[in-house]
Amino acid sequence: MLKTIGTKVWAIPGGHLPLRSSGEEPRDTSRDELCVLNAGHVDVHLRLTIYYEDREPVGPYPLQVAARRVRHVRFNDLIDPRALPLDTPYAALIVADHPVVVQFTRRDTSQAANTIATTLAYPA
Amino acid sequence: MLKTIGTKVWAIPGGHLPLRSSGEEPRDTSRDELCVLNAGHVDVHLRLTIYYEDREPVGPYPLQVAARRVRHVRFNDLIDPRALPLDTPYAALIVADHPVVVQFTRRDTSQAANTIATTLAYPA
Amino acid sequence: MLKTIGTKVWAIPGGHLPLRSSGEEPRDTSRDELCVLNAGHVDVHLRLTIYYEDREPVGPYPLQVAARRVRHVRFNDLIDPRALPLDTPYAALIVADHPVVVQFTRRDTSQAANTIATTLAYPA
Amino acid sequence: MLKTIGTKVWAIPGGHLPLRSSGEEPRDTSRDELCVLNAGHVDVHLRLTIYYEDREPVGPYPLQVAARRVRHVRFNDLIDPRALPLDTPYAALIVADHPVVVQFTRRDTSQAANTIATTLAYPA
Numbered sequence: 001m002l003k004t005i006g007t008k009v010w011a012i013p014g015g016h017l018p019l020r021s022s023g024e025e026p027r028d029t030s031r032d033e034l035c036v037l038n039a040g041h042v043d044v045h046l047r048l049t050i051y052y053e054d055r056e057p058v059g060p061y062p063l064q065v066a067a068r069r070v071r072h073v074r075f076n077d078l079i080d081p082r083a084l085p086l087d088t089p090y091a092a093l094i095v096a097d098h099p100v101v102v103q104f105t106r107r108d109t110s111q112a113a114n115t116i117a118t119t120l121a122y123p124a
Numbered sequence: 125m126l127k128t129i130g131t132k133v134w135a136i137p138g139g140h141l142p143l144r145s146s147g148e149e150p151r152d153t154s155r156d157e158l159c160v161l162n163a164g165h166v167d168v169h170l171r172l173t174i175y176y177e178d179r180e181p182v183g184p185y186p187l188q189v190a191a192r193r194v195r196h197v198r199f200n201d202l203i204d205p206r207a208l209p210l211d212t213p214y215a216a217l218i219v220a221d222h223p224v225v226v227q228f229t230r231r232d233t234s235q236a237a238n239t240i241a242t243t244l245a246y247p248a
Numbered sequence: 249m250l251k252t253i254g255t256k257v258w259a260i261p262g263g264h265l266p267l268r269s270s271g272e273e274p275r276d277t278s279r280d281e282l283c284v285l286n287a288g289h290v291d292v293h294l295r296l297t298i299y300y301e302d303r304e305p306v307g308p309y310p311l312q313v314a315a316r317r318v319r320h321v322r323f324n325d326l327i328d329p330r331a332l333p334l335d336t337p338y339a340a341l342i343v344a345d346h347p348v349v350v351q352f353t354r355r356d357t358s359q360a361a362n363t364i365a366t367t368l369a370y371p372a
Numbered sequence: 373m374l375k376t377i378g379t380k381v382w383a384i385p386g387g388h389l390p391l392r393s394s395g396e397e398p399r400d401t402s403r404d405e406l407c408v409l410n411a412g413h414v415d416v417h418l419r420l421t422i423y424y425e426d427r428e429p430v431g432p433y434p435l436q437v438a439a440r441r442v443r444h445v446r447f448n449d450l451i452d453p454r455a456l457p458l459d460t461p462y463a464a465l466i467v468a469d470h471p472v473v474v475q476f477t478r479r480d481t482s483q484a485a486n487t488i489a490t491t492l493a494y495p496a
Contacts, residue, residue, distance in 0.1 A: 113237035113361035248481035361485035
């Protein structure tokens with residue numbers, strides 16, 4: 001059997017939710033997404049902290065990923081303790097209680113012709 | 125001579141096959157692609173497992189990459205044991221019997237103006 | 249508590265500022281962006297060096313990121329000691345006095361239909 | 373002073389030169405690019421090998437990057453020992469005699485609305 005896959009701390013410096021969207025909501029809403037794979041056999045609890053350029057970090061945002069499941073979470077949908085402002089640079093720090101793997105995906109629908117980007121998060 | 129290149133376990137948390145495509149099939153079909161380089165001197169057997177948000181993982185999907193060859197495989201074309209549903213978040217875990225290097229590429233043709241994204245998979 | 253997140257030296261080989269932009273300035277200007285997360289508890293000083301294909305490197309460009317803050321800096325806005333030329337391949341080397349995490353993002357607005365790309369920088 | 377930056381062996385599994393381009397040549401030609409930073413104080417010699425799905429690898433393609441320089445090379449421009457075919461999956465293995473950092477960039481101009489993608493190569 002495989003041992004656990006991934007690591008517990010991940011960072012994403014390049015967050016930014018576009019101001020504008022085109023198309024239908026929520027399918028085509030511009031968004032940043034956090035993609036978390038928990039390939040392990042226990043549920044994982046994550047705590048997100050959001051960093052800004054000119055104010056104190058906000059968090060923790062709690063997240064849970066069940067054993068042997070993936071979750072794709074839009075940063076746009078994080079509302080507790082506080083919704084993320086649009087058109088504002090941010091970074092995310094993810095701390096999990098068991099190893100996971102984290103990928104970052106953006107879909108920008110500012111124009112009718114959508115554009116996408118993706119990268120692994122940084123395993124800290 | 126070079127020793128073997130890569131590692132045996134790779135993870136891709138951010139899979140998602142768009143519902144819509146434009147243009148000609150299969151050339152322009154929206155797809156996620158798995159790109160596997162086997163720079164070694166023996167054939168490599170891989171086993172993919174696909175993880176979902178709300179159901180049990182599905183797999184293994186068997187794959188083979190001959191010695192000193194690359195393979196680009198569309199996730200859309202994985203059908204045994206079960207085709208991947210469209211418009212559904214998934215993750216992929218790749219386990220090989222010898223070291224390989226894995227890159228993930230997406231082409232989204234939902235609009236006539238295509239968009240692409242790519243990242244290395246996570247070497248676990 | 250977490251120990252410091254990241255590392256002190258980062259490299260980005262693939263810099264290139266497009267010649268053309270469309271839309272409104274500066275919102276829609278084509279740009280390469282450096283995204284730096286300082287999750288630590290002390291301010292970080294960075295020194296950027298820009299490498300070219302056919303001339304000596306230029307730098308250092310000084311940058312500061314306060315404790316527990318992120319900064320997104322457009323390479324287009326680096327002017328001291330010298331503004332970066334458009335349509336010219338370059339690389340960036342970032343050296344910090346404390347650990348940070350660095351992501352690279354490009355928005356290309358050469359056409360009205362924008363396109364984006366992102367990757368982590370290389371932790372050296 | 374910094375010690376050398378990077379490593380000597382890099383892999384890119386996801387190469388693919390689109391069949392079609394739009395716009396002006398060579399500025400807007402669809403291309404894959406290899407971006408190599410040599411931050412060191414000696415010239416670096418690289419040898420590229422190109423891997424295919426159904427034929428023997430081709431190479432070495434020799435490349436040189438002067439000390440303290442970057443080079444962005446289009447795979448489309450590699451012609452000796454043999455030009456790369458269009459619309460054909462390939463991988464690249466880069467072996468250098470001193471450490472470098474390698475990033476992979478694609479610009480696809482199949483449609484008038486261009487799209488871009490980038491990732492670090494895999495440091496083997």
